[in-house]
Structure formats: structure tokens, C-alpha cells
Amino acid sequence: MGRKTVCSKDGLNKGAWTPVEDKMLLDYLKIHGEGKWSNIVRETGVKRCGKSCRLRWMSYLRPDIKRGNFSDDEEDLIIRMHKLLGNRWSLIAGRLPGRTDNDIKNYWHTSIAKKARGKPKVDRKQSGAASNLKNQSTIESHCTTGVVPAATASQENSDQDHQLSVAMPQFTTSNLQYESSSKGLASGREDNSSDIMMYYDYMDDFSKILDSDFTDMPKSYETESPSKGLASGGEDSSSNSMMYYDYMEDFSKILDSDFTEFSGIHDIISTGPHSNNTDAVNGDHHDVSSNGCKSRETTEFPEKLLESDHWSGNKCGLADQGFDFMSLLSFLDSTDDEWTADASGTKVL
DNA sequence: AAAATGATCAACCGCCCTTAG
DNA sequence: TCTAAGGGCGGTTGATCATTT
Known part of the structure; x- marks a missing residue:
């Protein structure tokens, strides 16, 4: 909203940090720990904005920072x-x-x-x-x-x-439809002749899995044929992660793959009753949508998917807690022919 | 030897979300 | 409920050094 950046104050240093500044920052953090970055400016005399202090710590001074070449x-x-x-x-x-x-x-x-x-x-x-x-x-x-x-x-x-069309990621910008820096479409691979669109919202959920340590998946969600199951919302939609253990196993396989053959995921995770259920997708990131979803935590999932037994209650909430591989696969396997532009010009399945 | 160009990396900018008051 | 500050993030910049011409 045109708010002045915190670092725009006069009298603050900019540019490279000096060893003295580093020491002052480290000394402060040793005593007070992380957080309250703006206090550092007041309490230490470091002529840096809190944001700059945080950045310096997070990306340089932190003791667990790994140096050297990437393996x-x-x-x-x-x-x-x-x-x-x-x-x-x-x-x-x-x-x-x-x-x-x-x-x-x-x-x-x-x-x-x-x-x-x-x-x-x-x-x-x-x-x-x-x-x-x-x-x-x-x-x-x-x-x-x-x-x-x-x-x-x-x-x-x-x-x-x-x-990079052979071995490298295909996230191009040419076909993105951004509404803001964090909302919009990401292109998928180039598959044969067509680009496909994936909503960032799906990636958000995917990201949560990547972000987890995979250690607290509830065993109660195991089924007779767990590897065939859908990642679903359960009865208790309040807190449990809804992924099966076996999905985590499968997920590891996916991560170990080279991703050049997304269709191969079907060999790992069988197509369930929802494999072609992706009818319409309404990614909604930060704004309040027609169904009340809001913020990046919520995701509006495809209608048909939501009609299934695997989802119940508020679709925003459940969509947030679970992740549906099959809907992702539907995106990945779809072709341009299956996409049409909605009223706003956004491509939907 | 000097200038031009390329490569590298820390740091900054601006936007957005969250949270506290 | 509103507002401002704090914090997080991706994109970008500028300083510096290496290499090439």
C-alpha cells in the first residue's frame, strides 16, 4: 500500500557488512536470540535496519550455513x-x-x-x-x-x-498469467507440442509435503491397499496430515526420478477412481474467493474431486490439509485441447 | 598493459502475509 | 475491525575480480 520500506530510514548503513558490524550482530544474537530484528538497531548501535540484520544472519552468519561447492x-x-x-x-x-x-x-x-x-x-x-x-x-x-x-x-x-527441453525444467514465463507475484499459473513441462498449466495452489500443497519431515504420518490412514489410496481428507479434518505412509514412499520415488516422464508416476501410484475427475480448477491464493477460501493456505479444488467420498465439509479447509496426487497428475497429463479460457482469460480444464 | 567483457556473490528492493495492539 | 510493524520471499542490482581481446 505504498508503505515506506523499513530500510529506507536515513542514517542506516547500506552495502557490504563490515566485520565489526557482524560482531555486533552476533553478540546481540548470542544474548537475545533470533527475532525482534528491529530491536537490534536500537540496542546495539548497528546502523542497519532489522531486515538487513535478519538477512545477514539468515544467509551468512548462521553457524549451520554450508559453504563451498554444491555436490x-x-x-x-x-x-x-x-x-x-x-x-x-x-x-x-x-x-x-x-x-x-x-x-x-x-x-x-x-x-x-x-x-x-x-x-x-x-x-x-x-x-x-x-x-x-x-x-x-x-x-x-x-x-x-x-x-x-x-x-x-x-x-x-x-x-x-x-x-533445456530435454533434461531441464520447463518453467517458462511465456505462458504464465500472473495476477501478483505469488498468485497465478506456473507452466508445466512441454509435453509433445503443448505446455500445460499447473496452479501454484497445487504446488503449495505439494510444497507442504516437501517441507514436512515425513515422520508424523498417521498410521490410522493405512488401508488394505495403501499404495492405491487417495490422499484424502479424513473424518478428523482438524489437524492430521492426510497422506498415507505409502504415498511418502511413492513420493520418494518420484523425487528420485528425473521427472522427464511424468506419466511414469502412474506406475507408482495407480490411477484411482479420481484420475479423471479434474473438471474445473479455481486456484485462489490470497484473495477471498466466492466460496470463502482465502489466503495462501487455502485451495479450491476441482468440483468433481470435491464431490467424492474423500472430501467432506468445507472444501477450502480440507484441500489445505490434504494433497491429491491424482489431480496433479491430471494436470500433468492433460493436453492443450482439454483447456479452455474462462471469463477472465485464465485457462481451466 | 589496458580496456572490455564476463562471472560471481552479497545485499537491496518491493511486494505480500502475519501478527500484535 | 483496522492499521502498522515485522518478517519472508523472489527478483534485481552493484561491486569486485577473472578472463579475454
Whole structure:
């Protein structure tokens, strides 16, 4: 709403942090812990806004930050996660302990994208080049991540996306229909001749699974043939996660795949009675929708899906607590022919 | 040797959501 | 219920160094 940014106050330092500032921040955090970032400015004399302090801590000073090159495993995971989630760096970072969203974002733009274009990343340290960066702490960091120069980033993205058609994620921007930075459609893979659309809302739910530690799945949801079951809302819709253990197993298989054959997921998770139930999709992220769904936690799911026995009560709430692989697969397997534009121009199934 | 170009990375910006008062 | 501050996130920028011309 045009609110002034917290960091726009006069008298605050900007740019690279100095070792002295780092020490002041660390000293404060040692005593008071994280949070209340704005207090740091008042109580320590650090001439930085709270937001800047938080960023410095989160992406640099935190003791569990992992330095050094990304391993092949890490890179592989980043690629696969990006294929699923797009540029949701914080979610991807959540699956890579010690790596920050900024690191991964930089790494994606510099190394992975470059490799995809056939230009392997140059390791400046290994090639003997000392990276004498902006300040002492930077020198000490031995970070190896990076970001493509902004002036060329978008242009490169479109180029690389095209060139990544075989093995790399296909999240292009050409067919996105954004209403805001966090609401809208993400393109899926290029499958044969067509792009398909996936709603971010589905990705939100997917993300929650990725974000979980998979340890507290209720055994009570096991069935006779658990691996065939639908991730469903249960009787108690208040708190339990609605996924079957076996889905987690299946999910691991999916994560271990290269995602180049989404149809292969059908071999892992059998098509249930809902495999073709995706009739209409009304992703609703942040605004209050006609059915009362609001905020990023809620998702309005396809009508036919909601008519099934697996859903009950308020569809917003249940949609939030469960995740339906089959509806996702329907999206992934759909073709352009199955999509039509609704009144607002948004493509729907 | 110097200038131009490319690569890297920390930090900033602006938007959005959550929460406290 | 409203408002502002705090916090989180993705996109972008600018400083710096390496490499190429």
C-alpha cells in the first residue's frame, strides 16, 4: 500500500557488512536470540535496519550455513525440485540443509543454467583466482554461488528454458498469467507440442509435503491397499496430515526420478477412481474467493474431486490439509485441447 | 598493459502475509 | 475491525575480480 520500506530510514548503513558490524550482530544474537530484528538497531548501535540484520544472519552468519561447492547430489536435487516447484527457492532450500534460498537461487542462475547451455561453471577458487571481494567476511566465506547479471537474467531464462527441453525444467514465463507475484499459473513441462498449466495452489500443497519431515504420518490412514489410496481428507479434518505412509514412499520415488516422464508416476501410484475427475480448477491464493477460501493456505479444488467420498465439509479447509496426487497428475497429463479460457482469460480444464 | 567483457556473490528492493495492539 | 510493524520471499542490482581481446 505504498508503505515506506523499513530500510529506507536515513542514517542506516547500506552495502557490504563490515566485520565489526557482524560482531555486533552476533553478540546481540548470542544474548537475545533470533527475532525482534528491529530491536537490534536500537540496542546495539548497528546502523542497519532489522531486515538487513535478519538477512545477514539468515544467509551468512548462521553457524549451520554450508559453504563451498554444491555436490552433485545437491545439484541434482535442486534441478528436480525446481522442476516441481519453479523458482520457489526457499522451499527448495528447505530440502538442502545448510543452503540458503539465496545460495540456491544464485547457483541456479550461474551454474545449472549455464551447464544446460553447455558452459560449465568456472570455479574461481579452484582455478587459483583469489576472490578478493567486498569485505573481509566475504573473503572468509568462500562461497561459490552466484547470480546471473540482472540485465541479462530474464533474457537468459527464456533462452535457457528453450534449450533445456530435454533434461531441464520447463518453467517458462511465456505462458504464465500472473495476477501478483505469488498468485497465478506456473507452466508445466512441454509435453509433445503443448505446455500445460499447473496452479501454484497445487504446488503449495505439494510444497507442504516437501517441507514436512515425513515422520508424523498417521498410521490410522493405512488401508488394505495403501499404495492405491487417495490422499484424502479424513473424518478428523482438524489437524492430521492426510497422506498415507505409502504415498511418502511413492513420493520418494518420484523425487528420485528425473521427472522427464511424468506419466511414469502412474506406475507408482495407480490411477484411482479420481484420475479423471479434474473438471474445473479455481486456484485462489490470497484473495477471498466466492466460496470463502482465502489466503495462501487455502485451495479450491476441482468440483468433481470435491464431490467424492474423500472430501467432506468445507472444501477450502480440507484441500489445505490434504494433497491429491491424482489431480496433479491430471494436470500433468492433460493436453492443450482439454483447456479452455474462462471469463477472465485464465485457462481451466 | 589496458580496456572490455564476463562471472560471481552479497545485499537491496518491493511486494505480500502475519501478527500484535 | 483496522492499521502498522515485522518478517519472508523472489527478483534485481552493484561491486569486485577473472578472463579475454
